[in-house]
Amino acid sequence: MKVQQEKRTRFVVLAALLGTCLLVVALHYEARRRGSVSLPEEGALAVLTPLQGTLTQFAFTLRERGRSIRRIGEIEHENRELRKQVQDLRNRNRRLNAKYEENIRLRKLLALDLEVPNEAVFAEVISLNTSNWFQRVRLNRGRKDRVAPKDVVMTDAGLVGQVIDVSRHTATVELIIDRESGVGARTMQSRATGVVRGTSEPNCELAYLDRDADVRVGDQVLTSGLGDVYPPGLIIGEVTEVHKDRHGIRHSATVKPATDFARLEDVYVRKGLRGAE
Amino acid sequence: MGTLAGWTLLLVAVVLQGSLAGHLQFLGCQPDLILTATLCLGLLLGPEKGGLLGVAGGLLEGVLVGSNPGSFLVSRCAAGLLAGAVSARLFRENRLVPVTLIFAGTALAELVFFVMSPSASFVPYLRLALGEGVWNSAVALAAYPLAARWVGR
Numbered sequence: 001m002k003v004q005q006e007k008r009t010r011f012v013v014l015a016a017l018l019g020t021c022l023l024v025v026a027l028h029y030e031a032r033r034r035g036s037v038s039l040p041e042e043g044a045l046a047v048l049t050p051l052q053g054t055l056t057q058f059a060f061t062l063r064e065r066g067r068s069i070r071r072i073g074e075i076e077h078e079n080r081e082l083r084k085q086v087q088d089l090r091n092r093n094r095r096l097n098a099k100y101e102e103n104i105r106l107r108k109l110l111a112l113d114l115e116v117p118n119e120a121v122f123a124e125v126i127s128l129n130t131s132n133w134f135q136r137v138r139l140n141r142g143r144k145d146r147v148a149p150k151d152v153v154m155t156d157a158g159l160v161g162q163v164i165d166v167s168r169h170t171a172t173v174e175l176i177i178d179r180e181s182g183v184g185a186r187t188m189q190s191r192a193t194g195v196v197r198g199t200s201e202p203n204c205e206l207a208y209l210d211r212d213a214d215v216r217v218g219d220q221v222l223t224s225g226l227g228d229v230y231p232p233g234l235i236i237g238e239v240t241e242v243h244k245d246r247h248g249i250r251h252s253a254t255v256k257p258a259t260d261f262a263r264l265e266d267v268y269v270r271k272g273l274r275g276a277e
Numbered sequence: 278m279g280t281l282a283g284w285t286l287l288l289v290a291v292v293l294q295g296s297l298a299g300h301l302q303f304l305g306c307q308p309d310l311i312l313t314a315t316l317c318l319g320l321l322l323g324p325e326k327g328g329l330l331g332v333a334g335g336l337l338e339g340v341l342v343g344s345n346p347g348s349f350l351v352s353r354c355a356a357g358l359l360a361g362a363v364s365a366r367l368f369r370e371n372r373l374v375p376v377t378l379i380f381a382g383t384a385l386a387e388l389v390f391f392v393m394s395p396s397a398s399f400v401p402y403l404r405l406a407l408g409e410g411v412w413n414s415a416v417a418l419a420a421y422p423l424a425a426r427w428v429g430r
Contacts, residue, residue, distance in 0.1 A: 017332065024336060025347040041340045048295060048341070055296030063300060128299025130341040132306055132405045133396065138295075138343070165343055172343035179396060200401070201305065262302065 035149025037167040045167050053126035053140060060265055120268040121145050123153075126170070128264070135178035135200055137264060142169045150229050152272045158235035158258030159183070159223065160267050171269070175261060176236065177204055184226030185236055185255075190214040193224050196236050196255055202262075206239065206253040213251060215242055221255050229272040280326060282428045283318045287330050290314035291337045306408030309383070311338045313413045315353050316382040317424045319360030320375055331357025348393035356386035372418065379417040383410040 027038035037045065068075060123145075127138035141147045143166050153160040153173045161175040174181055181198040185206060192213035194206045209215060219239040225232025241254040290310040298307050311334045319327025335353030339346025360382050367374050387406035396402050 017329070021332060021336065021350055025350065028339070028346050037340075037343070044337060044340045048292060048337075051292045052295040055292065059297050059300045127295040127341065129307065130295050130298065131338070132309070132409050133390070133394075133402075134342050134344055136343060138341075200396075200405075 032165060035163075035165050036143075037165050042167045045170055049126060049138075049140070049170055052138075053124070056126050056128065057124075119146075120270045121147055122266065122268050123147075123171070124266055125264050133200075135175040135181075135198060135261070136164075137173050137175065139171045139173060139267065139269070140169065141269060142166045142171050144168055147171045147269050148271075150272045151269045152230055152234070153267050153269050154234065155259050155264070155267050157260070158237060159230070160259050160261075160264065162229050162272065163269065173267075176257060177202065177261060182227075183230055183236060184224040185221050186224040187213075187215055187239065188220035188222055189216070190219065193226070194252075196221060202257075203240065204237065204255045204257060206255050209251040209253065211249070211251055215239060215251075215253050217242060219253075225273070227273070231273055280322070283322055283326060283330055284333075286318065286424055286427060287311070287314050287334050287337075291334070291341065294338070295341045301412070303412065304408060306405055306412055308412035308416050309338075309409055310416065311335075312353060312356060312383060312386055313379060313416050313420060314424070315357045316360045316379045316413070317375065317417060317421050318428070319357040319382075320364040320378060320421075321425055321428050322361065323364065324358050324361030327357035327361030328354050329357070331355070345390075345394045348390050351393060352386040352389035355389050356382045359385060372421070375421045376414045376417050379421075380410040380414040383413045 024038070024040050027040060031038040031041070121141050123139040123141040125137050126140045129135055129137065139147070139153070147163060147166050149163050149165060151163040151171075153163060159176055161173045161178070161181060163171045164174045165172045176183055176196060176198055177200065178198040179200045183196040184193070185196040186193045187206075190213065192209055192215050194209040194213075196204045197207050199205055206215070206221060217239055221236045221239060223230040223232055223234040223236060235258045237255045237257040237259075239253045240256045243250070243252050243254070245251075290313070294310045298310055301307050315327065315331045315334045318330050322330075331354035332350055334357075335350035336346055338353065339349040342349070360378060363378065367378070384406060387402075387409065391399070391402055391406075
């Protein structure tokens, strides 16, 4: 009798567990359709995010310290060079500021509107790639900071990726090196168009190039503005290899992203093409 | 005590996976600390608890990655169940046994994951899965004895 009751309890627990799992998975896909995260995920993230953020920052600091110690001689030399550069840039900045103010005055005289830059939200990476299968990061900005799915994520070096879902306080970013990522692109020099696809490796592939496209090693690759996410003219990276088969049917190139994804700490989020409309 | 300690260990693995694992890249691979914890705990606590911890670990991994929670859940649950099922028949005191099992468990879990969420091509996937298996085994070499002490086995 007791054994039977125990079996029944086990069955009920197992059924409840299975039901809960199915519900959580169904809620995930329903929320993902809207570019959001489900309530259980939101709860889990609310608990995990502060801990992850702290530990991630700690790991970044530790790594940078280690790197600095190894490169101390090189850093001293670099520091001297940078001081010189800072002085030059200060002088140049002064000249540019004068031109800028003059520009504003002239625009006012001509009654032209100043171009308003896209509203950007600065964010920190709180969780680096958590799996071997997806190249994604999580940011410490979410819905409350007006971050939305399909927003574009960048660093000062170049394109990082796009926001794929947001919770109240966090956003998940699909990096351009993720195997599911595709970015409409063109080369700066020859204006050859193609699609930069992620390969889950550090480099991307510039695919679907025209058979006669003149693409060379060292060419800069920019977003083309085709598609509904990335505005044109954002830096993606540089061509490091060109692949053309003997029959000239397959023409592609390897692109080294301008952003160093292994050292991704601070980024900014701006509205994509759809959000800017 | 063992169960509570097991859940605590799994949560620690989840937090570390989301913060430190990404920094441990070697030849393009990183360890999966949640899967390693699930396998270690399955070996130590048996199939039922292993499976249950696998379900929770898989769900949380899906939440962390922001994708495919169902595939993570099923593959991690299968790994926890298998580790628990074989643990009774093996001499766990030999350090190499859990380490080898964690390599095999990782390969199985990632195979199940691949079947449920196929990626572009199998060969690069296999390379990553094997690399992850090596990483997880290396982590388990240090983590398994600690986990065993922690859960009191």
